[in-house]
Amino acid sequence: MAIAILTSGGDCAGMNPAIKQFVDYCFSKNIQPYLIYDGLEGLIDGDIKKASYEDVAGMMHQGGTMIRSSRSKRFFEYEYRKIAYENLQKHGIDKLIILGGDGSFRALDQFYKDFGVNFVGIPSTIDNDIFGTEYCLGVDTALNIIREATDAVRDTSASFKRACVIETMGRDCGYLALVSAITCGAEVCIIPELEYDLDKIGKRLKEELKNGRKYIVCIVAEGCNSQVCTNTNGLVKWLEEDVGIETRATILGHVQRGGNPTVYDRLMASEFATYAIDKILDDEKCNHVIVYNKSEFQFVSIDYVNSQKYEIKKELLDLARRLIN
Numbered sequence: 001m002a003i004a005i006l007t008s009g010g011d012c013a014g015m016n017p018a019i020k021q022f023v024d025y026c027f028s029k030n031i032q033p034y035l036i037y038d039g040l041e042g043l044i045d046g047d048i049k050k051a052s053y054e055d056v057a058g059m060m061h062q063g064g065t066m067i068r069s070s071r072s073k074r075f076f077e078y079e080y081r082k083i084a085y086e087n088l089q090k091h092g093i094d095k096l097i098i099l100g101g102d103g104s105f106r107a108l109d110q111f112y113k114d115f116g117v118n119f120v121g122i123p124s125t126i127d128n129d130i131f132g133t134e135y136c137l138g139v140d141t142a143l144n145i146i147r148e149a150t151d152a153v154r155d156t157s158a159s160f161k162r163a164c165v166i167e168t169m170g171r172d173c174g175y176l177a178l179v180s181a182i183t184c185g186a187e188v189c190i191i192p193e194l195e196y197d198l199d200k201i202g203k204r205l206k207e208e209l210k211n212g213r214k215y216i217v218c219i220v221a222e223g224c225n226s227q228v229c230t231n232t233n234g235l236v237k238w239l240e241e242d243v244g245i246e247t248r249a250t251i252l253g254h255v256q257r258g259g260n261p262t263v264y265d266r267l268m269a270s271e272f273a274t275y276a277i278d279k280i281l282d283d284e285k286c287n288h289v290i291v292y293n294k295s296e297f298q299f300v301s302i303d304y305v306n307s308q309k310y311e312i313k314k315e316l317l318d319l320a321r322r323l324i325n
Ligand SMILES: Nc1ncnc2c1ncn2[C@@H]1O[C@H](COP(=O)(O)OP(=O)(O)OP(=O)(O)O)[C@@H](O)[C@H]1O
Pocket: 008, 009, 010, 011, 040, 070, 071, 072, 073, 074, 075, 076, 077, 100, 101, 102, 103, 104, 105, 106, 107, 108, 110, 124, 125, 126, 127
């Protein structure tokens, strides 16, 4: 019996601390851990290595994933999944821990159905869009990067009496933009989950500018690009032409995916990894995702995770209602 870890889909801060804990904790239980490099692509290509303490030394503070990640077209095909299975067999690996999003969990569930390889998925995505868990690894670090960037952009906006539009990542989910707008003191928050009224927002902003407001901070989710929302360019145009304030846009992009993991993400990584290992070692059959709700870790089935679309909780949405009118 042997156990391996891989990272898949979008990387995030917290993956390295989780990998380190995986290796350290396995050794403490006298189990040989394995590392799979390059995600599912590496699984197909047999890029699998016995882990040593040296492999994970000094990686606690590093962002990204030192065993790298990938999105794999080949893994959708049975033929390649079979090759991946044979690669695991060569090392006697019959248990996998995967750090990724719901796509990665679906991939391993298919693999479990094909060949019975046990796995536990650890929700790891800055988007925080996995149904069944309140928290995904990497979110706190991404939010802190957005906060730092927004604070800096606000400084220069105030110096020039400008508006700024800051676009966050999150794919279709507005969680990062929402929490950032609330915690950075934005004046406007545009996300796919909240209906907004540009006329009302415009009137409010004009009134505030008349009363001495010096700058405006708008936070918009990247999901607005593909949904029926005003996106970053649309907002810049509207602020300049309708509200009448010079405006600059900042698309934060991939900086949100990097950076040193925060204390919270390091701790969550250690806990997620430890519970996941305990579970996979205890259960004879395991195709679960570990989730975190109300300060507790639980295990749910992949079917449960896939059964619904993640929704931001109403109480959080309510905190931003004054930013959409
Ligand atoms: N049904 C499936 N069958 C086989 N492989 C799959 C399946 N769904 C997803 N995968 C594999 O999982 C990989 C990762 O999925 P995806 O790109 O959706 O990222 P994710 O894990 O959801 O993370 P994120 O969305 O945060 O980047 C895909 O590139 C693909 O190789």
